[in-house]
Amino acid sequence: MRNRVLVLTGGGDCPGLNAVIRGVVRRSARERNWEILGSYEAFNGVLREPMELIELNKEKVSGIHVKGGTIIGTTNKGGPFAWPVKNRDGSWAAVDRSEELLRKLQYQNIDAVINIGGDGSQTISQRLFEMGLNIIGVPKTIDNDLAGTDFTFGFQTAVEIATAALDKLVTTAASHNRVMILEVMGRDAGWIALHTAVAGGAEICLIPEIPYDVEKVLKRIHERIELGRGFVNIVIAEGALPKDGTSVFREADEVGYKNKRLGGVGIMLMEQLKELDAELDIRVSILGHLQRGGAPNSFDRILATQFGVKAFEMVLERKFGEMVAYRHPKIVSVPLKEAIQHYNIIKPDDQMLHTARGLGMSFGD
Numbered sequence: 001m002r003n004r005v006l007v008l009t010g011g012g013d014c015p016g017l018n019a020v021i022r023g024v025v026r027r028s029a030r031e032r033n034w035e036i037l038g039s040y041e042a043f044n045g046v047l048r049e050p051m052e053l054i055e056l057n058k059e060k061v062s063g064i065h066v067k068g069g070t071i072i073g074t075t076n077k078g079g080p081f082a083w084p085v086k087n088r089d090g091s092w093a094a095v096d097r098s099e100e101l102l103r104k105l106q107y108q109n110i111d112a113v114i115n116i117g118g119d120g121s122q123t124i125s126q127r128l129f130e131m132g133l134n135i136i137g138v139p140k141t142i143d144n145d146l147a148g149t150d151f152t153f154g155f156q157t158a159v160e161i162a163t164a165a166l167d168k169l170v171t172t173a174a175s176h177n178r179v180m181i182l183e184v185m186g187r188d189a190g191w192i193a194l195h196t197a198v199a200g201g202a203e204i205c206l207i208p209e210i211p212y213d214v215e216k217v218l219k220r221i222h223e224r225i226e227l228g229r230g231f232v233n234i235v236i237a238e239g240a241l242p243k244d245g246t247s248v249f250r251e252a253d254e255v256g257y258k259n260k261r262l263g264g265v266g267i268m269l270m271e272q273l274k275e276l277d278a279e280l281d282i283r284v285s286i287l288g289h290l291q292r293g294g295a296p297n298s299f300d301r302i303l304a305t306q307f308g309v310k311a312f313e314m315v316l317e318r319k320f321g322e323m324v325a326y327r328h329p330k331i332v333s334v335p336l337k338e339a340i341q342h343y344n345i346i347k348p349d350d351q352m353l354h355t356a357r358g359l360g361m362s363f364g365d
Helices: 017-028 098-105 118-128 155-176 193-200 215-226 265-276 287-293 298-316 336-340 351-358
Strands: 003-009 032-038 053-055 083-086 091-093 112-117 135-139 179-184 205-208 234-239 280-286 322-327 329-333
Touching: 003 017, 003 098, 003 298, 017 032, 017 112, 017 298, 091 215, 098 118, 112 118, 112 298, 118 135, 118 336, 135 298, 135 336, 155 179, 155 193, 155 234, 155 287, 155 298, 179 193, 179 265, 193 205, 193 234, 193 351, 215 234, 215 265, 234 265, 265 280, 298 329, 329 336
Parallel strands: 003 032, 003 112, 112 135, 135 322, 179 234, 179 280, 205 234
Antiparallel strands: 032 053, 083 091, 322 329
């Protein structure tokens, strides 16, 4: 009988997901009696009736490492511990189907699960491991907010896309003597914003870890713009917030989706600045989902491939309850508990933050 491994991708899409899948499949092909299956849309493919599973072989994954998205789909709604069910009165409730999930996996003779996802997905991984499931995590998120690893794949591609956008805004800002605000993703961590600001040469960078004083932001703008000439480029993370204020978000209205929907802080900043100086010529660009789409860059293709190969080798070594991690220069494994115990944010002594301040970049503090 062949050993069976189930691979799934959960959470938001991310450049490099397909490269991980390919890495798992191609590494398993070097061993005897191993079969790799994929579950459509994370655990949903197992929990649906009929189940939506697909065999993943070398032919199926040929060339997919250069493609964005994921060939087995993904979802950030519901999950085995909070499966959405519609009541007779039209309302929705969440039910726990985790025990059923384990029975289904046992019925399919699944020996191990490789769960590719961010903090939410790996929290699910840990809970299922505690219930007895042989599971391994692979860290994925453009936000780079998962602890235990130096980088998550997808982050470098997102930074590259955001930097390319900032480069274009610099030229139009210079041509019109404008203040250009670029809002980037990252949720409650400022990694994308910080790296983009350094790479693109922004004068101001506003991140969730450092609440900003709008008057100090304005002062920096005035230092750059003299006698009506000059321009300023600002990078702001979607989770940034003013001192004594809150981030801009709305509660999700989709069934099974729990995360708050961030976005709009760039427009809020423009309005705050306009209230203090109505003569400023300001434009806002919200990059949005462009940052998580498209093909992964070479760094993320390599890192994701390394993660996929390592994940299957961890199955062989029976290192369950652990997550693949990049600890420069090695690809290692760390306990899932360690990876999810805290949110990876920019700390005051971070080297990139030190570099940005050394360049004279303002953080509004």
